[in-house]
Amino acid sequence: MSERTRHLPRRACLSIPGSSEKMLAKGPNIPADMVFLDLEDSVAPKEKEAARDLVVKAINEQDWGETVLCVRVNAWDTRWTYRDVIHIVENASDRLDEIMLPKVQSAAEVVALDLLLTQIEASTGRRSRVGIEAQIETTRGLINVEEICAASTRLETIIFGPADFAASMEMPVLTGGVQIPEYPGDHFHYVFSKILMAGRANGLQVIDGPYLKIRDLEGLRDFTQRTKTLGYDGKWALHPDQVTVLNEMFTPTQEQFDRAHAILDAYRVATEDEGKGAVMFGDEMIDEASRKMAIKFVTRGERAGMAKS
Numbered sequence: 001m002s003e004r005t006r007h008l009p010r011r012a013c014l015s016i017p018g019s020s021e022k023m024l025a026k027g028p029n030i031p032a033d034m035v036f037l038d039l040e041d042s043v044a045p046k047e048k049e050a051a052r053d054l055v056v057k058a059i060n061e062q063d064w065g066e067t068v069l070c071v072r073v074n075a076w077d078t079r080w081t082y083r084d085v086i087h088i089v090e091n092a093s094d095r096l097d098e099i100m101l102p103k104v105q106s107a108a109e110v111v112a113l114d115l116l117l118t119q120i121e122a123s124t125g126r127r128s129r130v131g132i133e134a135q136i137e138t139t140r141g142l143i144n145v146e147e148i149c150a151a152s153t154r155l156e157t158i159i160f161g162p163a164d165f166a167a168s169m170e171m172p173v174l175t176g177g178v179q180i181p182e183y184p185g186d187h188f189h190y191v192f193s194k195i196l197m198a199g200r201a202n203g204l205q206v207i208d209g210p211y212l213k214i215r216d217l218e219g220l221r222d223f224t225q226r227t228k229t230l231g232y233d234g235k236w237a238l239h240p241d242q243v244t245v246l247n248e249m250f251t252p253t254q255e256q257f258d259r260a261h262a263i264l265d266a267y268r269v270a271t272e273d274e275g276k277g278a279v280m281f282g283d284e285m286i287d288e289a290s291r292k293m294a295i296k297f298v299t300r301g302e303r304a305g306m307a308k309s
Contacts, residue, residue, distance in 0.1 A: 005068045005097045005131055006156050009033040009303035010205055010234040011250035012243040017042035018051035018070070032243045033234065034068035036133075039084050040075070040102050048080050052087045061093045070133060072100035076109050082116065089120045089130060097217040098131040098156060103164065105140040107151035114152040130154065136195055136211075137161030138168040145195055149202040158199040159207045159236075160191065177211050177222060192230055200231070210236040217245055226250050232298075251304045252297050260297035261308050267291045 016023050016030035018039045027035050037055045039048060055071055067140040071092075073084035085099060101113050110132060117130050136145055142165070149158055163176025171187070173180060180187050192208070199206035209226040211220045220242060224235055234250050237243045252260070266288055270279035278287040 006205075007239055007303070008066070008068050009300075010068060010157065010207055011249075011304065012237045013207055014237045014240075014243055014248035015042065015072075015210070018055040019043045019047040021054055024054060025062070027058070028062050028064050028067070030240050030243055032067065032237060034070065035064070036072045036098075036100055037069040038072045039080070039088075041073050045204070048074065049083075052084065056088060056091045059096050061240055064080065068097050069095060070098040070100050071096065072102060075101070075103040076112065077103070085113065085116055086120060089117060089126070090124055094126065094128040096128075096130060098133050100133040100135065100159075102135045102161065103137045103141065104134045104148055105138055106144050107147040110134055110148055110151035111153065114154050117154065129158040131157060133157045133207075135159045135161045137164035139165075140168075142191060142194060145198040146201070149198040149204055155202070155204055157205040157207050157233075158195055160188075160195050160209050162188065162209045163212065165191065175212055177209055177223070178213060178219065186226060189226075191230075192227055196230055201257060205233040206231070208232050208235040210238050211242070212238070214239045214242070219239060221249065227247065233296065233300075247304075250300070252301045252306070254306070254309055256297055257301040257306050258309055260294040260301070263290055263294040267294075 010033050013034040013036065014027070014030055014033045016027050016035060016037050018024070018037045024037065026030040037058060039051055039055065043051050059069065071088050073088070074080040089096065089099070099113065099117065101109065104110060120126065121129065132152060133156060134148055136142055136148070136158060141148065145158070146307055149155065166173055179274060196206050208224070211223055224246065227235065228249055235246050237246055263281060263286055266279060266281050267290060270276040278285055
């Protein structure tokens with residue numbers, strides 16, 4: 001499963017509380033590319049152990065289609081983590097794709113999860129390899145993000161968690177993941193860029209965290225445009241309405257998709273048939289760098305099921 005999901009789209013990544021049978025039942029009908037069943041922040045402490053069985057039942061008994069299916073366990077600095085991992089991975093079917101580890105502060109925490117997963121897979125004879133998603137939510141995690149992204153071949157994505165990060169930075173805000181009008185610029189721009197570069201250097205998909213003002217869809221569009229422009233693959237959704245917006249925003253337009261294909265076709269003719277390293281395409285010069293940029297658009301579009309018009 002890990003190799004299958006590594007290259008699937010993650011435009012909208014939907015969070016579902018693992019303690020809510022009602023919301024777990026609705027999950028397969030929401031068109032998110034990725035769904036994570038949460039045992040961490042959206043589950044009250046007294047409900048965490050019972051939520052494990054609800055999550056396993058949802059994985060095993062519901063039809064999730066081609067959705068990337070993940071479970072977010074609790075962080076290593078809690079008392080629940082190892083039992084979360086063992087209970088979920090030993091009891092869930094091979095339909096479980098990934099485990100998400102929150103509040104990662106060092107590469108050693110990813111290595112520890114990798115080793116635990118390896119032992120579970122060996123002892124249970126599990127046929128599929130479970131992938132890992134890692135969240136950067138603290139200042140120490142950001143400082144160590146390059147080592148974290150290189151810590152395991154199981155890693156598939158790196159995720160920014162804005163609310164916990166704002167708390168870690170002691171920012172004077174009460175809502176994370178939204179704009180701060182008083183700041184003359186984007187207060188997370190450095191963070192976005194640092195995480196993106198670390199992820200891309202290690203072949204990972206890079207995901208932005210949630211926009212907490214659920215009903216403010218225009219605000220969601222505005223804030224999402226920032227990470228989309230930088231090159232992020234997707235963003236968390238906390239509500240089905242957000243899923244619709246994010247799927248649209250992280251999908252190339254048909255015009256962009258067709259133009260990218262046209263650039264690739266023109267460059268292929270120039271290099272293979274005409275022996276040229278650069279060629280005019282309309283009113284611009286295209287070369288190898290143009291090919292690389294066009295491939296990104298084509299790859300994103302194909303992940304979303306697009307075809308040339």
